[in-house]
Each structure stands twice: as C-alpha cells, then as structure tokens.
Amino acid sequence: MDTAALRASWSDAWRALDASPDDAVLAELLDRYGEAHRAYHTLQHLGECLAHLARERGGAERPAEVALALWFHDAIYDVHRHDNEARSADWARQAALDAGLAPDVAERLHALVMATRHDTQPVGADARLLVDIDLAILGAPPARFAEYERQIRSEYGHVPPAVFEPRRRQILGGFLARDPLYLTASMRTRLEAAARANLGQAVAG
Structure with a gap:
C-alpha cells in the first residue's frame, strides 16, 4: 500500500x-x-x-x-x-x-x-479481529515470513545471537501453542495452516 x-x-x-x-x-x-x-x-x-x-x-x-x-x-x-x-x-x-x-x-x-x-485474550469482535490482523504476518507466504524474521532480527541487532535466538523461538513457540492461533473464522481459514507451517519451521530452527 x-x-x-x-x-x-x-x-x-x-x-x-x-x-x-x-x-x-x-x-x-x-x-x-x-x-x-x-x-x-x-x-x-x-x-x-x-x-x-x-x-x-x-x-x-x-x-x-x-x-x-x-x-x-x-x-x-x-x-x-x-x-x-x-x-x-x-x-x-x-x-x-x-x-x-x-x-x-x-x-x-x-x-x-x-x-x-x-498478553491476554482479546474481548469483543473488533479486538479479536485487530489482534488477528496484527498477527497475519505469521501466515504470510514463506518468502514474506522469512523477510519478516530478518526484519525483526534487524530491529534487535543489538541483542547477541545467544540471547536473541532462544528468546525468539520461545515467542514464536508461544504463538504456535495457541489453539486456535487466529480467533476469527475467516482469518483462521485463510492463514492458520500457513502460520503453523511457518512457525513450526522457525521454532525448529
């Protein structure tokens, strides 16, 4: 856009x-x-x-x-x-x-x-939609997801790899553990499977 x-x-x-x-x-x-x-x-x-x-x-x-x-x-x-x-x-x-x-x-x-x-379960349809939209990147095509991961690493460039990498896996693993990850039916249909694939690969390293 x-x-x-x-x-x-x-x-x-x-x-x-x-x-x-x-x-x-x-x-x-x-x-x-x-x-x-x-x-x-x-x-x-x-x-x-x-x-x-x-x-x-x-x-x-x-x-x-x-x-x-x-x-x-x-x-x-x-x-x-x-x-x-x-x-x-x-x-x-x-x-x-x-x-x-x-x-x-x-x-x-x-x-x-x-x-x-x-950090909490969103309350109300608009909050659920907003949170799902903010997390839509997790279900992006693999190339865009990889770019996203590089962008996040750039923002935390001051953090040593030994600190950043396990913390990042922990954060992504937390999203992967959510069932479901997306709270709105339409976004779950569109993005859940791709997000789980992206997250699973990222967490596995």
Missing part, C-alpha cells in the same frame, strides 16, 4: 466517524513509522494490516475504529522499552478526544491498541 492509499484510509476512517484530526497527527504518525531504527514495524506492516482489514471489514463491528487502532498500534516503537503499546494507546485516545470524538470512542480505541500487547 503506497502513501497515497495510506492517507486515503486515514481520511476515510475519520470521515466515517464524522471527525477530522489535526493534519499534524498524520504527519507525525508517518514520521514515526519511518524511523530509522524500524525494519518491520514500518509503513509496510501498517499497509499490510490495512489491506487485511479491507478484506475482513465485514467482520468488524466498528471498522473505522479498527482502522484507527491499526494506525496507532505501533505508533511508538522502541525495542528498549516495554510500554510501547500503552504509550501508543494513550496517543490514540488523546488524538480521538482532540478531534472531538466522544470519550467512549476514545476509550475503545485505547483498549483496541492495548489488545496488541498479545
């Missing part, structure tokens, strides 16, 4: 909510996703997520809110910190309030972004 398409998706989501944020918010988000230390958590990932949402839109209760949550879910990304989702969620909530959205909408956006911590 090119920048023009990304900008269109951003505008469409806000328009669906009858709101218009300050142009500076989009500019800062684009700058954030373009930060030099990112290799995977970039506009490529955001574009892939939004493409999955376009395909799965019928399964969303509030698709515009899911779209905005995707925009913000990796807005702040620093591999040296453990509060990226919380800081991104806070930004999403504040941006919603600043744009004039109701507090309940802002709180839903906050909760959706927090669901991408992947």
Whole structure:
C-alpha cells in the first residue's frame, strides 16, 4: 500500500466517524513509522494490516475504529522499552478526544491498541479481529515470513545471537501453542495452516 492509499484510509476512517484530526497527527504518525531504527514495524506492516482489514471489514463491528487502532498500534516503537503499546494507546485516545470524538470512542480505541500487547485474550469482535490482523504476518507466504524474521532480527541487532535466538523461538513457540492461533473464522481459514507451517519451521530452527 503506497502513501497515497495510506492517507486515503486515514481520511476515510475519520470521515466515517464524522471527525477530522489535526493534519499534524498524520504527519507525525508517518514520521514515526519511518524511523530509522524500524525494519518491520514500518509503513509496510501498517499497509499490510490495512489491506487485511479491507478484506475482513465485514467482520468488524466498528471498522473505522479498527482502522484507527491499526494506525496507532505501533505508533511508538522502541525495542528498549516495554510500554510501547500503552504509550501508543494513550496517543490514540488523546488524538480521538482532540478531534472531538466522544470519550467512549476514545476509550475503545485505547483498549483496541492495548489488545496488541498479545498478553491476554482479546474481548469483543473488533479486538479479536485487530489482534488477528496484527498477527497475519505469521501466515504470510514463506518468502514474506522469512523477510519478516530478518526484519525483526534487524530491529534487535543489538541483542547477541545467544540471547536473541532462544528468546525468539520461545515467542514464536508461544504463538504456535495457541489453539486456535487466529480467533476469527475467516482469518483462521485463510492463514492458520500457513502460520503453523511457518512457525513450526522457525521454532525448529
């Protein structure tokens, strides 16, 4: 998805909510996703997520809110910190309030972004869809999955292999152990088998 398409998706989501944020918010988000230390958590990932949402839109209760949550879910990304989702969620909530959205909408956006911590079972159809979309890369074609793994390794280039590799296998093994991995029926049908193949090969080394 090119920048023009990304900008269109951003505008469409806000328009669906009858709101218009300050142009500076989009500019800062684009700058954030373009930060030099990112290799995977970039506009490529955001574009892939939004493409999955376009395909799965019928399964969303509030698709515009899911779209905005995707925009913000990796807005702040620093591999040296453990509060990226919380800081991104806070930004999403504040941006919603600043744009004039109701507090309940802002709180839903906050909760959706927090669901991408992947540490608890997501609650609600939109949260389940959002989490599945964020994990769709696990079911990507083998070449894209291999690229994803290289991109993650690049982001953690400061971590020695002896530390990174067992930790990475542990994380991927945790996803492989989920049954099912994908919580929405359509994404499970499309991606579950491929994800299990990719993860099984990655964990086996």
